[in-house]
Amino acid sequence: MLSSLFLFFLLQQATPRTIAIDERLAADAHLKIGDRVYLSATPESRSPDTVIIGAILKRSNDPAEVARSEYRIHMHLDDLQSITAYGDRVDRYAVATPNEAATTRALTKINSAAFGFDAHRSKDIAIGTSKTFQVVSRFHKAIGVITIVASAIFLLCIMLLKVEERRRDVAALRLMGISRRTVMRAVVIEAALLALLGSAMGVGVGWIGSQFVNWYYRGVYRTPLAFSLITPSIVTLAVLLSLVLGISAGILASLRLVRTPPLVLFGR
Amino acid sequence: MPFTLAWASLRRHPTRTLLAMLGVAVSAALLLDMVMMSTGMRESFRTLLLSRGFQLRLAPKGTLPFDTDATMLNTREMVRILRANPDFNAVSPVLGGTLHFPRGDRVITASALGLDPAVQGDYELLAGRAPTRPDDIVVNNFLYSSLGARIGDTLRVATGYDPQTREYSGMRKLVLAGRIRFLYGAMHQRGAAMQLQTLQQMSPPEKADASSLMMIRIRDGVPMDSAIQWIKQRISTVNVISIEAALDQVDERLRYFRQLAAMLGSVSLFVGFLLVTTLVTISVNERIGEIAVMRAIGISRAHVVAQIVLEGVAISIIGAFAGLLLGLVTGRYLNSILSSFPGLPEAIDFFLWQPKSAWTALGLLALSGIAAGVYPSFRAASLPIATTLREEAIA
DSSP: OGGGOEEEEOOOOSOOEEEEEEHHHHHHTTOOTTOEEEEESSTTOSSOEEEEEEEEEOOOOOGGGTTOOOOOEEEOHHHHHHHTTOOSOOSOOOOOOSSHHHHHHHHHHHHHHOSSOOOOOHHHHHHHHTHHHHHHHHHHHHHHHHHHHHHHHHHHHHHHHHHHHTHHHHHHHHHTTOOHHHHHHHHHHHHHHHHHHHHHHHHHHHHHHHHHHHHHHHHHHTOOOOSOOOOHHHHHHHHHHHHHHHHHHHHHHHHHHHTSOHHHHHTO | OHHHHHHHHHHHSHHHHHHHHHHHHHHHHHHHHHHHHHHHHHHHHHHHHHTTOOOEEEEETTOOTTSSSOOBSOHHHHHHHHHTOTTEEEEEEEEEEEEEEEETTEEEEEEEEEEOTTTOOSEEEEEEOOOOSTTEEEEEHHHHHHHTOOTTOEEEEBSEEETTTTEEESOEEEEEEEEEEETTOBTTOOEEEEEHHHHHHHSOGGGTTOBSEEEEEEOTTOOHHHHHHHHHHHOTTEEEEEHHHHHHHHHHHTHHHHHHHHHHHHHHHHHHHHHHHHHHHHHHHHTHHHHHHHHHTTOOHHHHHHHHHHHHHHHHHHHHHHHHHHHHHHHHHHHHHHTTOTTOBTTOOSSOOOHHHHHHHHHHHHHHHHHHHHHHHHHHHTOOHHHHHHHHHHO
């Protein structure tokens, strides 16, 4: 409803009440504290209210607000009710309770007596309003799975090529009496090291990417929110996943190698 | 001849070739999905907006249709002005609101549209009849099953509450005339439609002549700009939104997905390119002696280059074809995830299949296949023949 309000700038001589506007509106409309503006609920209104800008607010860090480009203003409740002809009505109440038990009691009491409205826990509302982010999160996970499959195949290919490049070395080792197990262990350790080094580089590239994403989207949406976070748990998961994939690829590639007779590996 | 040699070279290491093709297939699938996503939303939304032929939409100034609770006043006068223009084939005013259906000890709430059934462009009738009488109401399937009512039943419907008097406001008895599907309805959203005047009468007095949206169908051949100008000159309190302007707004809101598509598409293309380059380079390194012999017996550089580039292209193209199928499956799955976005019309597809998308993905992969063969083929073509043969003989 707030976003449907229209601002008209004009100096006035009355003693109007104050409003608070968001910093984007202040920047875009070149408004500052103390400026007088006209407010009306419809563009054709002939008797708009005059108010003074009393505060400029930072945009909240609410992710639900990120994609919305409308300007926001905060005004006294009775002013808004009057300007929009909303009567003595409100859209919602926020009730602070001292503890969980009091919240439960308040919920039961309000919902048993209420007519035309319901009481909800804040966390339930948060779950309901965060559905967009749940969807995005599921989408990212699905993309993540596809990426993991692609990396697994890539890693397997590389390991296969690496061990095949050393067919003759392995053949020589086997003919010298080095056991299959030792050869296999060497290949798997090499694969694990490769995966670890790759993960370390990946974390570095990811960190740079994350910084770029945050810088870019903070600029686009003009918000202090962090869009990309690299947490220790994410790094641990990525490194573990990479290790598991690397070791599996190493085992598969080395199995192929040690099962081939040394002379065949020599090409004879 | 280069085809035969390239094919023989690929068949020499079947596991390796198969894995490479599989890798390219996954990259191709992701690439196709991202190409579909980058263009699909816009096309899907355009199709939806044009599904009933309304090219213009009017919304309260400063807002988009149904983006806020704001309404346009003097609807009857606005409709009269607009219908007086012979260039406009149809004008469909719509008012949005909320309805409450008391059913025993519970109340079912749904969104409602008041419209003119003769020129509406918001729903399609599934069963029963349109709300042609003032006391008719039609509901979508989700609301129909929630109500547990049948077509022909009379329902008590209200538009609000008065908590102090504990009474419903705008209460009226309406006859359930039919079942509908809203074209712009979101998944799991209860909705109903009735005549515009009925909803206006049931709503608070300030909405007695209000509407939230007006849709206009323009006669063929009439320039869009002149129609927009004509409206702006006569009605200054509305936003005139063309299909292109609406699409730009959608693009703006869903910009994140387009950027993600561009980013992931580039990454998948690069990964595919890297995989093919690595494989072809190693394959060339292994066959360095053979290539030197070929050059020594008179096979031209161009022939060698063609054979190696063909290897890369073959891996890319075969992998890409497999990837297209995989991409359709994953695209469908990803679409099912994004379709559950709250408030998004159910009919919108994020991953819209278009032959153009497939050709784009295939073309990009073919190009990356050619690019992947450039370095190894250059290396092979520039081999010093005598030195290479001597080194190979010693080895």
